[in-house]
Amino acid sequence: xxKEKEAKLIFRYINRSDCVVLLDECGKSYTSVGFANFLQxxxxxxxxxxxxxVGGAWGFADSLKQRAHHLVSLSSMTFSHQMVRxxxxxxxxxxxxxxRGENYHNE
Numbered sequence: 001x002x003k004e005k006e007a008k009l010i011f012r013y014i015n016r017s018d019c020v021v022l023l024d025e026c027g028k029s030y031t032s033v034g035f036a037n038f039l040q041x042x043x044x045x046x047x048x049x050x051x052x053x054v055g056g057a058w059g060f061a062d063s064l065k066q067r068a069h070h071l072v073s074l075s076s077m078t079f080s081h082q083m084v085r086x087x088x089x090x091x092x093x094x095x096x097x098x099x100r101g102e103n104y105h106n107e
Contacts, residue, residue: 004063011063014051018049019042019049020069021050021051021052021053021070022064022065022071024055024059024072025075025077027071028072032095033105035091035094036095052088053068054085
């Protein structure tokens with residue numbers, strides 16, 4: 001019931017044309033370079049809006065999982081929503097700097 005209520009709220013903010021990515025512990029795991037490649041593929045595909053959604057405390061409703069194009073895991077561990085947002089923004093920044101060839105990421 002809670003997951004469906006959350007899904008209804010989320011559906012209000014996403015458009016039919018959006019490429020939806022759920023940040024979910026059961027999603028695909030990437031290295032930082034792998035995540036950068038994921039972003040590059042989305043850009044090469046002409047994706048106009050890439051929407052990342054953090055799961056609620058109970059996960060995602062099936063309706064939202066069916067709507068999603070991708071499920072991505074930041075870790076198999078569980079983090080608070082506040083921490084996930086911080087970790088995700090850093091990984092997004094890291095991925096974009098990798099694509100631009102900047103020196104932020106070390107391998």
